[in-house]
Each structure stands twice: as structure tokens, then as C-alpha cells.
Amino acid sequence: MILASGVNPHLAELSNKLIYSAMAVYLLAMFAYMFEWTFGSKGAVAVRSAEQATLAETAAAATLPVQAKAAKAAKSVTVTVASPGGGTTTLTRTALAGEGATVVTSGRGDGDAVDGPGAAGSSEKGDMAGRMAISLTVLGFLINASGVITRGLSVMRWPWGNMYEFSCAFAVSTVAAFLILLLAKKQVRWLGLPVVLTALLTLGLATTVLYTDSEQLVPALHSYWLGIHVTTAIISGGALHAAFVVTALYLGKDTYDKRIAAGKTTGPFNTAASVWDRLPAAATLDKLSYRINAMVFPLWTFTIIAGAIWAESAWGKYWEWDPKETWSFITWVAYACYLHARATAGWKGRKAAYLACLAFACFVFNYYGVNIFVTGKHSYAGVG
Amino acid sequence: MSDTDLKPPADEESAERMSSAPVEADAPSGIGVIGWMRWMWRQLTSMRVALILLFLLSLAAIPGSLIPQNSQNAFKVQTWQAAHKTIAPIYQKLQLFDVYSSVWFSAIYILLFVSLAGCIIPRTWQFVGVIRAEPPGAPRNLTRMPVYAAWHTDADPETVNAAAHRLLRKRRFRAHLSTGTDGAVAAEKGYLREVGNLLFHLSLFALLAGFAWASLASGQGGKLVVEGDGFANTMTQLDDFTGSAFYGPEDLDPFGFKLDNFTASYQTTGDQMGNAREFIAHIRYWEGDDSSKLKAGDIQVNHPLDIGGSKVFLIGHGYAPVITVRDATGKVVYHDTVPFLPQDSNLTSTGVVKVGDYGDKDGKKVQLGFQGFFLPTAPANFGPTTGPISLFPGDASPLLVLTAYEGDLGTDAGLPQNVYQLDLTHMSQLQQDGGPAKAKMTPGQVWQLPNNYGTISFDSYKQWATFSVSHRPGNSIALTGAVLAVLGLIGSLFVQRRRIWVRAVVGPDGRTLVELAGLARSESARIAEELAELAVDLQDDAPALDEPDTPEVSDASPTPTRPADSESKE
Ligand code: HEM
Numbered sequence: 001m002i003l004a005s006g007v008n009p010h011l012a013e014l015s016n017k018l019i020y021s022a023m024a025v026y027l028l029a030m031f032a033y034m035f036e037w038t039f040g041s042k043g044a045v046a047v048r049s050a051e052q053a054t055l056a057e058t059a060a061a062a063t064l065p066v067q068a069k070a071a072k073a074a075k076s077v078t079v080t081v082a083s084p085g086g087g088t089t090t091l092t093r094t095a096l097a098g099e100g101a102t103v104v105t106s107g108r109g110d111g112d113a114v115d116g117p118g119a120a121g122s123s124e125k126g127d128m129a130g131r132m133a134i135s136l137t138v139l140g141f142l143i144n145a146s147g148v149i150t151r152g153l154s155v156m157r158w159p160w161g162n163m164y165e166f167s168c169a170f171a172v173s174t175v176a177a178f179l180i181l182l183l184a185k186k187q188v189r190w191l192g193l194p195v196v197l198t199a200l201l202t203l204g205l206a207t208t209v210l211y212t213d214s215e216q217l218v219p220a221l222h223s224y225w226l227g228i229h230v231t232t233a234i235i236s237g238g239a240l241h242a243a244f245v246v247t248a249l250y251l252g253k254d255t256y257d258k259r260i261a262a263g264k265t266t267g268p269f270n271t272a273a274s275v276w277d278r279l280p281a282a283a284t285l286d287k288l289s290y291r292i293n294a295m296v297f298p299l300w301t302f303t304i305i306a307g308a309i310w311a312e313s314a315w316g317k318y319w320e321w322d323p324k325e326t327w328s329f330i331t332w333v334a335y336a337c338y339l340h341a342r343a344t345a346g347w348k349g350r351k352a353a354y355l356a357c358l359a360f361a362c363f364v365f366n367y368y369g370v371n372i373f374v375t376g377k378h379s380y381a382g383v384g
Numbered sequence: 385m386s387d388t389d390l391k392p393p394a395d396e397e398s399a400e401r402m403s404s405a406p407v408e409a410d411a412p413s414g415i416g417v418i419g420w421m422r423w424m425w426r427q428l429t430s431m432r433v434a435l436i437l438l439f440l441l442s443l444a445a446i447p448g449s450l451i452p453q454n455s456q457n458a459f460k461v462q463t464w465q466a467a468h469k470t471i472a473p474i475y476q477k478l479q480l481f482d483v484y485s486s487v488w489f490s491a492i493y494i495l496l497f498v499s500l501a502g503c504i505i506p507r508t509w510q511f512v513g514v515i516r517a518e519p520p521g522a523p524r525n526l527t528r529m530p531v532y533a534a535w536h537t538d539a540d541p542e543t544v545n546a547a548a549h550r551l552l553r554k555r556r557f558r559a560h561l562s563t564g565t566d567g568a569v570a571a572e573k574g575y576l577r578e579v580g581n582l583l584f585h586l587s588l589f590a591l592l593a594g595f596a597w598a599s600l601a602s603g604q605g606g607k608l609v610v611e612g613d614g615f616a617n618t619m620t621q622l623d624d625f626t627g628s629a630f631y632g633p634e635d636l637d638p639f640g641f642k643l644d645n646f647t648a649s650y651q652t653t654g655d656q657m658g659n660a661r662e663f664i665a666h667i668r669y670w671e672g673d674d675s676s677k678l679k680a681g682d683i684q685v686n687h688p689l690d691i692g693g694s695k696v697f698l699i700g701h702g703y704a705p706v707i708t709v710r711d712a713t714g715k716v717v718y719h720d721t722v723p724f725l726p727q728d729s730n731l732t733s734t735g736v737v738k739v740g741d742y743g744d745k746d747g748k749k750v751q752l753g754f755q756g757f758f759l760p761t762a763p764a765n766f767g768p769t770t771g772p773i774s775l776f777p778g779d780a781s782p783l784l785v786l787t788a789y790e791g792d793l794g795t796d797a798g799l800p801q802n803v804y805q806l807d808l809t810h811m812s813q814l815q816q817d818g819g820p821a822k823a824k825m826t827p828g829q830v831w832q833l834p835n836n837y838g839t840i841s842f843d844s845y846k847q848w849a850t851f852s853v854s855h856r857p858g859n860s861i862a863l864t865g866a867v868l869a870v871l872g873l874i875g876s877l878f879v880q881r882r883r884i885w886v887r888a889v890v891g892p893d894g895r896t897l898v899e900l901a902g903l904a905r906s907e908s909a910r911i912a913e914e915l916a917e918l919a920v921d922l923q924d925d926a927p928a929l930d931e932p933d934t935p936e937v938s939d940a941s942p943t944p945t946r947p948a949d950s951e952s953k954e
Pocket residue numbers: 333336339340343344403404405406428429430431434438496497499500501503504581585588873876877954
């Protein structure tokens with residue numbers, strides 16, 4: 001008999017402290033987002049987003065002097081884009097001769113829903129709070145990620161061997177999905193509040209209910225497939241989380257639009273209209289949620305395949321309809337349904353959104369439900 | 385729908401058809417059986433039914449995750465059935481204990497695959513046709529396309545069209561310049577989307593084929609081996625074996641191995657104390673007929689060993705006390721290593737010792753039986769209420785607890801018997817000091833049996849390991865299918881298929897009107913930017929004239945008027 005140890009208690013403790021600190025910083029970020037939303041509700045809600053307005057101004061500024069010099073020097077094209085609602089949008093691309101710069105402006109035609117200006121509205125204080133919130137989110141993200149990394153270093157293995165560890169990593173990947181969208185210059189600052197809220201809830205659950213000390217792994221998890229399979233599962237999970245938040249907001253916004261059209265003045269569940277006004281248009285949200293889900297689907301497919309390969313080397317069969325496998329399959333088929341519905345049946349909007357929510361519910365059940373309530377070969381979650 | 389007047393002209397319809405998804409059939413066309421069959425086939429291969437089947441498949445998979453399944457744990461199914469006497473027969477009838485091989489589950493996926501074949505195979509042919517043909521020609525009215533741009537120029541139409549053709553080629557579009565009076569460029573890009581989509585769906589068949597082959601030609605056996613013992617992969621030596629249509633007992637791969645020793649390590653501190661950390665079976669094995677050429681190898685959980693066409697997996701482990709029984713004269717009547725089976729995670733193990741050849745006592749033939757526990761780490765004391773429970777899976781303080789029986793073991797009846805259970809029908813427990821005779825022994829200790837039966841000694845103990853020997857072909861097919869599926873998906877979801885048309889014609893005012901139009905799958909927003917980029921580049925060859933009034937495109941051309949649901953057709 002050999003006695004195993006190999007845990008660096010200092011790093012393990014540091015990791016715990018970092019996770020708590022991350023929660024504190026996320027909490028501050030949450031307050032900052034709340035301030036942003038509150039300040040934003042005071043200012044008048046501009047119809048065109050600030051970003052669009054400035055773009056248009058730059059374009060105008062850029063073309064004016066050129067036009068003064070020689071109109072021919074600038075090549076300019078305006079493209080008319082028909083939108084699903086029957087309206088049109090225009091996109092103007094201007095190439096400045098000699099300078100090689102191009103400016104793209106987009107304008108909105110009539111009859112097309114308009115994206116709200118974001119949480120801060122036109123309030124400068126709101127914008128300030130929003131910027132602080134983003135900085136805090138980045139800080140929280142870094143601390144959270146360090147917490148996960150030190151946890152891994154404390155035992156020199158991938159830090160996802162039990163549900164506490166998965167959850168900490170989940171929070172990292174959800175926030176990362178949001179930050180990546182921001183980095184990709186998407187107008188998603190309004191996503192900050194729900195994302196930080198989910199991260200807080202996940203970490204809260206992790207530190208209270210799911211906590212386990214940092215230890216080495218059971219032999220069933222000694223495999224490099226742990227690194228591959230679980231890593232991709234966590235990334236998929238984080239992104240699906242983010243997509244779900246967008247889908248839910250889409251449903252809210254769509255309901256709000258319908259209520260306004262019906263002459264009511266509040267959003268669903270009597271929420272304040274100014275909140276919904278500041279969100280992007282329902283169609284934009286719908287598209288964004290589809291994009292994220294479609295991006296993640298191949299990764300999720302890969303996750304399941306990697307799991308099957310791992311199962312083959314651990315148990316001899318790559319698929320045994322173990323509850324975890326079954327629910328991964330159900331989740332996968334549900335997302336395939338959703339993609340089919342959108343791509344081939346032309347389901348846009350609510351019907352597709354309900355499917356996306358259902359698919360996400362399957363994902364969540366697979367994570368919490370199967371780990372906690374159903375026993376199978378995957379019962380190494382370290383709870384119960 | 386009776387909106388025929390709203391339908392776009394035929395040239396637009398072919399131009400807009402970018403996916404060859406099946407067209408939905410609303411009602412049976414034609415008459416009689418053939419008509420109905422054709423209708424049913426069309427329904428089955430329609431997207432709506434495919435969606436329903438997909439949905440049903442995920443729904444049908446749920447019960448199997450909540451109700452115990454024979455395929456995973458037959459023992460659990462029996463326990464469940466015993467506990468739910470009334471509904472168990474109903475569940476049995478509904479095949480709820482074998483969901484994934486049930487008639488209804490199979491029906492769903494078979495229908496789904498038939499639907500898939502009916503949908504994808506015609507689509508593949510169609511796509512081959514598309515690849516061989518030119519991109520669909522420009523519709524007459526380009527303004528009806530979702531993305532549109534236009535301007536006037538002095539350049540002559542042929543030059544502009546040729547330049548557009550060149551630019552599109554440079555952007556790696558498949559472009560076709562139609563000559564003649566109505567010269568126009570038709571271009572298309574992003575065929576990989578369709579390739580990916582077809583690849584994805586077709587590779588699902590490869591996956592299915594892999595599954596099918598595996599279930600038809602695989603076999604799995606189990607074997608418990610004690611340290612120091614060997615094993616040859618034959619039917620007589622395996623503890624159990626399940627074969628399939630094309631892999632029976634006579635097909636077993638020839639090989640064998642010897643378990644030299646087994647190492648286990650456990651967590652000794654903290655709240656996960658007792659959790660396993662490492663299991664390694666050190667073996668030496670041979671392949672084929674020559675059992676003298678031995679190779680050394682390790683088998684661990686997650687790290688099976690590939691031996692001669694089979695994979696050998698480490699499944700479980702436990703302890704086996706070495707026991708010697710002597711009769712009253714001191715003659716050894718029994719000496720063996722007896723595997724005890726673990727009952728909990730701390731390896732509290734139970735087992736029996738059957739002394740079939742005890743011989744005669746007092747002129748009568750008797751047999752002895754022992755039943756009891758092996759505790760790798762025994763508590764200092766345990767009372768009658770708590771019972772013998774091990775505290776830790778490692779062998780920190782091993783203890784053997786036994787009670788003894790005399791009588792007839794029932795082994796001579798010739799019926800197969802469970803080696804881990806005593807049949808007590810013809811046995812009676814030995815008594816001592818007015819109670820059942822019982823002893824706790826540490827390794828090396830000897831128990832003097834009552835009634836002058838002699839002694840039983842707990843000499844030492846070894847570890848044993850269980851192995852699963854699995855022969856499964858078809859894995860590589862399934863894996864290839866899976867990898868292709870992911871590649872196909874990436875193509876199908878990330879590549880945008882789009883068409884661009886350019887047409888330059890001389891208008892009634894003598895100036896050349898350049899028109900560009902684009903069409904993409906509905907989820908794409910980038911086509912507008914792509915068209916704008918192309919247009920800006922094209923202006924090198926077709927400089928825009930100053931428009932007398934505001935350069936509103938909608939002046940030069942009417943705003944696109946399209947039926948509101950047109951996107952959903954794509
Ligand atoms: C076995 C289960 C199936 C799965 C997991 C599956 C999954 C998918 C996925 C993920 C896509 C990509 C969606 C997109 O392009 O955005 C797709 C597209 C498609 N699927 Fe399936 N599918 C299945 C069965 C079927 C069946 C039975 C049919 C035919 C009846 C079918 C026909 C199509 C078509 C036509 C498309 C392409 C849509 C387009 O590009 O226009 N699929 N499928």
C-alpha cells in the first residue's frame with residue numbers, strides 16, 4: 001500500500017482566497033452595472049446608439065474636406081440592404097483616395113427596429129459606471145482565473161476534478177465569453193449585469209454547497225482526456241450560458257415590443273420600459289443568440305466525442321448510455337433541433353428561442369441534475 | 385398558400401435557392417396507393433418530420449437515464465423490480481429496462497436515418513449538379529435582391545463586366561461572365577458550406593455503421609486474477625463472457641497474462657480520506673500460441689493494454705486471504721487463496737471458504753464451510769451492533785472475521801454453485817461457549833475449531849484484480865465518422881454561401897448603369913460589406929459619375945419589395 005499525498009496546502013489556500021476575492025470583485029462589478037442601469041434610466045433614451053452616431057460623424061467629417069478638394073477623389077458606394085421586417089438599411093463605404101482609409105457608415109431605414117443605446121443610455125454618469133463595471137469585471141475575471149490556476153498548481157493537475165472545480169472554471173468561461181464578445185467589438189455591455197450575476201451565483205453555489213478540498217484525483221480521472229474533454233465542456237458551458245442569457249433577454253424584449261404595440265407602457269412582469277428600451281432590438285438579440293449557439297455547437301459535439309473516446313479507454317465501450325452520456329446526447333440533439341429549426345424550417349424568433357431555452361435546460365440538468373441526483377459511472381463529482 | 389401573384393419570377397426563384405432542403409409537400413399529389421406512398425415518403429423526408437423525429441429521439445432517451453437499465457446494471461434492475469412489484473411488469477412490457485435496444489427507440493432512430501438518407505442523398509446529387517453547372521444567372525430585376533448597389537459611369541459595359549469578373553475571381557468566387565447583349569457576371573462562393581453539411585450528415589451514417597459493426601462483432605469477458613496467478617483467454621478460464629453474432633467463444637483472441645502484483649494507493653488525510661489515488665496491475669503477457677515469450681506491461685484504470693486484438697481493462701480489485709485448514713490429526717485438508725468481494729468503498733469484503741475434502745469425522749463424511757469478513761483496516765473494537773466495518777481501503781490493520789459451519793456443502797450434487805456463497809440448507813453452525821463459534825484473526829493467527837475439528841489458519845493475504853477483456857472492432861469507423869462530422873459541422877456553420885451578380889448596361893440616357901446585387905443565407909450580415917468592398921474596387925474601372933442630385937440609391941432604383949417571409953424560404 002502506498003499513501004498518496006502531493007497537495008501544496010499554501011497554493012490550495014491561496015486558491016480559495018482568490019475565489020472569494022473574485023466573488024467580492026464581481027459583486028462590486030454588479031453594483032457598478034446596477035449604477036449604470038440606474039443612471040441610464042434618467043437620461044433621455046437616444047434612438048441611435050452612441051457608437052453609430054459617432055461613426056456617422058467621423059464619416060461625415062472624413063468626406064467633407066475631400067469633397068471640398070475633389071469629389072472624384074473619394075470612391076463611395078451605398079449598399080441597400082433589405083431587412084426581414086420589410087424595411088431597408090443602407091451601408092455606405094467610402095474609400096479616401098491616396099489615404100487608403102475606408103469608412104463604413106450604416107444608417108437605418110424606416111420600419112426597422114432600432115437597437116437601444118445600451119445600459120448607460122445617454123447618461124455620462126451611467127457610461128462612467130459602465131466603464132468601471134467593465135474594468136471590475138476584467139479584474140474579477142483575472143482573479144477568478146488565477147484562483148482556478150493556483151488550484152490546479154496546488155495538485156499539479158487540471159483543476160477540474162469535481163463540481164467545485166468545474167463551477168469555478170465555469171464562472172471563468174462564462175465571463176470570458178462576455179469579454180471576448182466585447183473584444184470582438186460587439187455592442188454587448190448590456191450583457192454585463194446578467195453575466196456577472198450568473199458568475200456570482202455559480203461561485204456562490206460552488207463555495208457553499210459544492211466545496212471540496214484540493215486533492216489528487218481518483219484513478220478514473222487519471223487521463224489526459226480529462227484535460228481535453230472537460231476543458232471543452234467548460235468552454236461550451238460558459239458560452240451556452242451566455243447564449244442563454246441573450247435568448248432570455250430576446251424573449252423579454254420581444255414581449256416588451258408586443259406590449260408596447262398593444263398600448264401598454266411596461267415590459268414583461270411590469271418591468272420598467274426604460275430597461276427594455278436600452279437593450280438592442282429583438283432581432284439583434286435573436287441573431288446574437290443564434291450566432292453564439294452555432295459557434296458552440298461544433299465544440300459541444302467535439303466534447304461528446306472526446307468523452308466517448310475517453311470512455312472507450314476507461315471502460316472499454318465508447319458509449320454505454322450512462323446517464324451523463326445520455327443527457328449529453330439529449331442536449332446535443334436539442335441543440336441540433338434548434339439549428340435545424342432555424343436553418344431549414346425558417347423558425348426565427350420566439351419558437352426558436354423556446355427551443356434554445358429547452359436545449360439549455362437540458363445542459364443545466366446534465367450538469368447539476370445528473371451529477372447530484374442520478375448515479376452513474378460519472379459519479380465522481382465530489383458531492384453527496 | 386394562394387399567393388402565387390406574390391411569388392418572385394422563376395429566374396429569381398432559382399437564383400435564390402441556395403439550399404437544396406426538401407420542399408414541403410402539403411397534400412398527397414396524385415391518386416391511389418402510389419400517390420399516398422409518394423406523399424408519405426415526401427413527408428418522411430421533409431424537414432418538419434425530421435425535426436419531430438429528432439425531438440422524439442431526445443425525448444425517448446430520457447427514461448433510460450432515470451430507470452435502471454439491464455445493459456448497465458442488471459442487478460440494479462432486479463432490485464428495482466423487487467421494490468416496485470406493481471409497475472415493474474408494465475415497465476417490462478414497455479421495454480423500459482432496455483430503452484436503448486427497445487423497439488420504439490430503434491424505430492425512432494431508424495426512421496430518422498431513413499429520413500436522413502432520403503433527404504441527403506438526393507441533395508448530394510443535386511449538389512454535384514450545382515458544382516458542374518455555372519452559378520445561376522443574374523435575375524432580370526437585381527433590385528429585388530436583398531443587397532443591392534448601383535451607380536452610373538462613363539466606362540463601357542463590356543469593360544465593367546470584365547473587370548467585375550476579374551475582381552470576383554480574385555476574391556475566389558466561382559464567376560461566370562455571360563457574353564451577349566445582356567452581359568452580366570454571376571458568381572458564387574462558399575460551396576464548402578454545402579460540402580460540410582453533406583459531409584456532416586453522411587458521416588452520421590459512418591457513425592451508425594461503426595455502432596452496428598461493434599454490436600455485431602464484439603465480445604467481452606471478465607476474469608478475476610489473484611496476484612501470482614495467470615490467465616489464458618479461453619472460454620474455460622473466463623469467469624463470464626458475452627459474445628455477439630460474429631464473435632463467439634471460439635473466436636477469442638489467443639493470449640494470456642500473469643498478474644505479478646497489484647499496487648493501490650489512497651488518500652490518507654482530509655475530507656476525501658480513503659479515496660483511491662492510483663491502481664496499477666503489473667503483468668507479464670504473451671500473444672498467440674507461444675506462452676513462453678513474455679512481455680511486461682502495466683494496466684491501469686484509463687490505460688488498458690492492447691493484447692492480440694483485445695483490450696484488457698482493469699475493472700476492480702480486492703483482497704484474497706490465504707487460508708489453510710487442518711484436520712484434528714494436523715493433516716492439511718485445504719489450502720487456498722480465497723478472493724473476498726468488496727462491499728463498500730473501504731473494501732469491507734465478504735467471502736466464503738468451502739472445505740469439500742475434509743474427509744471423515746467420527747466415521748461420517750463431513751464438509752466444513754466458513755463465512756465472514758476481511759477488513760483491510762479493522763477498528764480496534766466492533767460490537768455486535770456495528771458489525772465488522774473496514775475504516776480504510778488500504779491494508780493498515782488487516783483482520784479476518786469468520787464463523788464456521790459443518791454439514792453438506794451441496795457441492796457434490798454436480799450443480800454449478802456460486803463460489804462466493806454458502807448454501808446453508810444442509811449445514812449447521814458450530815457452537816462455542818454457548819454461542820455461534822466465531823474468531824477474529826490477524827495474519828499468521830490460527831483458530832482452534834470447536835468439536836475437535838482441527839484448525840484454520842489465516843496465513844497471509846494477497847490482492848486480486850478483475851479484468852475485462854474486450855474485443856470491439858468498428859471503433860475506428862465510428863471515430864472517423866465522428867471526426868468528419870465535426871469537420872463537416874464547422875464548414876456547415878461557419879462558411880457562408882453567397883452569390884453576387886454584376887450587370888453593366890447602357891441606359892436610355894447613354895450612360896452605363898452598373899448594378900451589383902448579393903444574396904446570402906439569411907443569417908449573414910457580411911454580404912453587404914463584401915458587396916460594398918467589391919463595388920469600391922470596381923470603381924477603379926468604372927468611376928462613378930457625379931449624380932446631379934443626392935446620390936440616393938433609391939432614386940435610381942425602386943426600394944426592394946419582397947414578400948415579408950421571403951427569408952424563411954432560404
Ligand atoms: C441524425 C440527426 C441529425 C442531426 C444531429 C442533424 C444536425 C444538423 C445540423 C447541426 C445542421 C446545421 C444547421 C445549419 O446549417 O445551420 C443541419 C443541417 C441540415 N440538416 Fe440535419 N441533422 C440530422 C438529421 C437530418 C435529417 C433527418 C434531415 C433531412 C430530413 C436533415 C437535413 C438537413 C438539412 C437539409 C440541413 C441544411 C440546412 C441548410 O443548409 O439549408 N438533417 N443538420
